[in-house]
Amino acid sequence: xxxxxxxxxxxxxxxxxxxxxxxxxxxxxxxxxxxxxxxxxxxxxxxxxxxxxxxxxxxxxxxxxxxxxxxxxxxxxxxxxxxxxxxxxxxxxxxxxxxxxxxxxxxxxxxxxxxxxxxxxxxxxxxxxxxxxxxxxxxxxxxxxxxxxxxx
Amino acid sequence: xxxxxxxxxxxxxxxxxxxxxxxxxxxxxxxxxxxxxxxxxxxxxxxxxxxxxxxxxxxxxxxxxxxxxxxxxxxxxxxxxxxxxxxxxxxxxxxxxxxxxxxxxxxxxxxxxxxxxxxxxx
Numbered sequence: 279x280x281x282x283x284x285x286x287x288x289x290x291x292x293x294x295x296x297x298x299x300x301x302x303x304x305x306x307x308x309x310x311x312x313x314x315x316x317x318x319x320x321x322x323x324x325x326x327x328x329x330x331x332x333x334x335x336x337x338x339x340x341x342x343x344x345x346x347x348x349x350x351x352x353x354x355x356x357x358x359x360x361x362x363x364x365x366x367x368x369x370x371x372x373x374x375x376x377x378x379x380x381x382x383x384x385x386x387x388x389x390x391x392x393x394x395x396x397x398x399x400x401x402x403x404x405x406x407x408x409x410x411x412x413x414x415x416x417x418x419x420x421x422x423x424x425x426x427x428x429x430x
Numbered sequence: 431x432x433x434x435x436x437x438x439x440x441x442x443x444x445x446x447x448x449x450x451x452x453x454x455x456x457x458x459x460x461x462x463x464x465x466x467x468x469x470x471x472x473x474x475x476x477x478x479x480x481x482x483x484x485x486x487x488x489x490x491x492x493x494x495x496x497x498x499x500x501x502x503x504x505x506x507x508x509x510x511x512x513x514x515x516x517x518x519x520x521x522x523x524x525x526x527x528x529x530x531x532x533x534x535x536x537x538x539x540x541x542x543x544x545x546x547x548x549x550x551x552x
Contacts (some may be wrong), residue, residue: 301447306451394538400441
């Protein structure tokens with residue numbers, strides 16, 4: 279063991295993966311679940327309140343993402359169903375509500391060039407999307423990063 | 431600089447799933463009676479500038495239909511993506527592959543150049 283000889287362990291280069299990451303399939307299914315939940319509520323609000331309901335629905339989508347992704351668990355309902363969560367890329371802790379807001383804005387930017395920002399995780403060493411990079415977050419399996427309480 | 435820092439390890443499981451979703455969507459579009467549903471590229475709608483993935487829906491659907499000329503005209507990468515997705519689906523044991531770190535960026539740049547030329551921006 280290198281530690282026994284007083285040699286400090288070398289930190290992996292930043293561009294290398296430092297732990298297990300959620301798969302593309304897990305993230306896709308989680309996004310579909312969240313999309314259906316928010317979408318159904320949006321349709322109901324639009325049906326009941328028309329234009330005002332549409333605006334309210336957009337705010338609800340924003341609040342849903344910030345509340346759940348910024349919570350200590352970092353899990354939306356979809357991510358909880360898929361046993362994955364969002365954590366800080368540097369220390370594995372929660373990203374908090376401020377960075378969850380940045381991540382939400384980042385999702386819009388990721389979607390604009392034909393969702394290229396989402397697909398970026400397919401070749402990114404840390405499996406980060408553009409919105410993950412903007413919020414310094416990674417999406418990980420709960421088997422490796424257990425959740426104490428949900429939403430926490 | 432070590433060899434590992436110059437290369438990128440692609441997780442083929444993730445790419446296989448993404449490719450499978452892409453082929454499934456293309457098969458539905460190809461079988462769709464009349465004009466198949468699809469979303470316009472938000473970037474081109476907002477700015478008039480295509481993104482590197484512009485034409486991919488058309489290209490992949492045309493490839494699945496066997497209309498290779500139309501596929502190449504829309505975005506030649508569609509043919510490659512379909513071929514790679516089929517190859518991955520019939521090779522489930524392949525888990526990962528090392529590629530040069532620059533490959534995704536060069537591929538996206540070439541795709542973007544094609545689209546910028548196609549729309550007369552370059």
